[in-house]
Amino acid sequence: MNPFAAEGFWNKAILFINRATEPGEGRSEDERRFWAALSLEQAAKWALAEISPALVVDPQRDGGSQLLQALELKESNKAVTAQASTIFTRCGSALRPFNREEALKIAEARNDYLHGAGVDILLLPNQIWWPRIWSLFNVLLLSGQRTFDDFVGSAMANKIESLLAANKRNLEVHYEALLASAQSRYQRRQSGMASVGENARWEANRRWVSRSYYETEAQCPACERYGIVGSDEAESKSLNLDDPEFPAIEVSFLPDRFFCDECYLILDDYDLIELAGLNKSFGTFSDEDPVAFPEYGND
Structure with missing residues (x-):
């Protein structure tokens, strides 16, 4: 199986978003945003891989062997995707109107939360942060002819649609x-x-x-x-x-x-x-x- 095939990224995106949206008080707000940010990157890779698995690799890595592997022209012992910044930039070019700048801000806050001392991931209030990331997910899902029902289930999908509708009016x-x-x-x-x-x-x-x-x-x-x-x-x-x-x-x-x-x-x-x-x-x-x-x- 092609390690850069879309299905693997889709399954991982669902795994992470389930952790971000699971009911109850088991997770703090920073944890929920962290898992949602990870899911966004996987969903972006899925959307690109739906077009071509070659779009999720760094063509220069390992002398180009990763690209050959994505095209199923060569086997390799490891499969490494491009960095999040590259993935979001490609989405911004190929999947309009995906907001590359907004996605990069989310990724930067996520990385700082994970590797740095800051908690910028919590700077924006819920009523701003969640509609922004759901809007990004929406563009990715539509590009692959999927819906929020497919992604998070009907109950959560209804909440997201209501949130996006209210945000649109705002x-x-x-x-x-x-x-x-x-x-x-x-x-x-x-x-x-x-x-x-x-x-x-x-x-x-x-x-x-x-x-x-x-x-x-x-x-x-x-x-x-x-x-x-x-x-x-x-x-x-x-x-x-x-x-x-x-x-x-x-x-x-x-x-x-x-x-x-x-x-x-x-x-x-x-x-x-x-x-x-x-x-x-x-x-x-x-x-x-x-x-x-x-x-x-x-x-």
């Missing part, structure tokens, strides 16, 4: 508040009524805005001027030879963040991007060397 309220606040700021700026302190706060916050590898302009949903959408992941790349003397690499991407310098609106979550109607492909040009692009040739 997110909508949060988004509406962000828009209203941005629109109010924009009007004050346009009329010259914005205070020095308000502008200073924006400039301070602006320095902490996470910039993306790929960026382009998009109309702001609050002030209707133009802000910046971005992502670190490309959907596709192609060589643009419209001007043979200056070839360029054209990139399309699905944004996971937005900010506007006109009204100070910041959307730093894919769910907020979706509510804003910005969850579509955008195009830009990469600063990568087109000469190194596979389609480039001098013959």
Whole structure:
């Protein structure tokens, strides 16, 4: 049997999530979150392995023997999967709208809980932490045509669906508040009524805005001027030879963040991007060397 086959990861994900959700007071909240975080990694591997077992290995490990083993071209004495950060990054690229950044935060808190002195795994309250991880599970399950019923049983699935529904409404309220606040700021700026302190706060916050590898302009949903959408992941790349003397690499991407310098609106979550109607492909040009692009040739 292929050690990188999806079934093994699925069974392990269920084993860990059962420990996270078992009834009673036998487990503390930090234990429950720890097991849920472990389950998320296994579920991510399952979702990738459903596409191809090769997606869960490090192709460079052991001189490539792990990849050959995943493709059933070679046997090996050990089977080691890629690190969680690599797995979640691949999910972010292949299984949209899987939130890679959110998954990485959960993995980092889990690792610190296990290996460090901190308890960051408990920083967020239950009403925020659990909907976030269930949303990640939901994307993975849907990618493999599974449901929460398959994963945790019908009773627990009903609780999760109710929690996600309530969280969706809370997110909508949060988004509406962000828009209203941005629109109010924009009007004050346009009329010259914005205070020095308000502008200073924006400039301070602006320095902490996470910039993306790929960026382009998009109309702001609050002030209707133009802000910046971005992502670190490309959907596709192609060589643009419209001007043979200056070839360029054209990139399309699905944004996971937005900010506007006109009204100070910041959307730093894919769910907020979706509510804003910005969850579509955008195009830009990469600063990568087109000469190194596979389609480039001098013959």
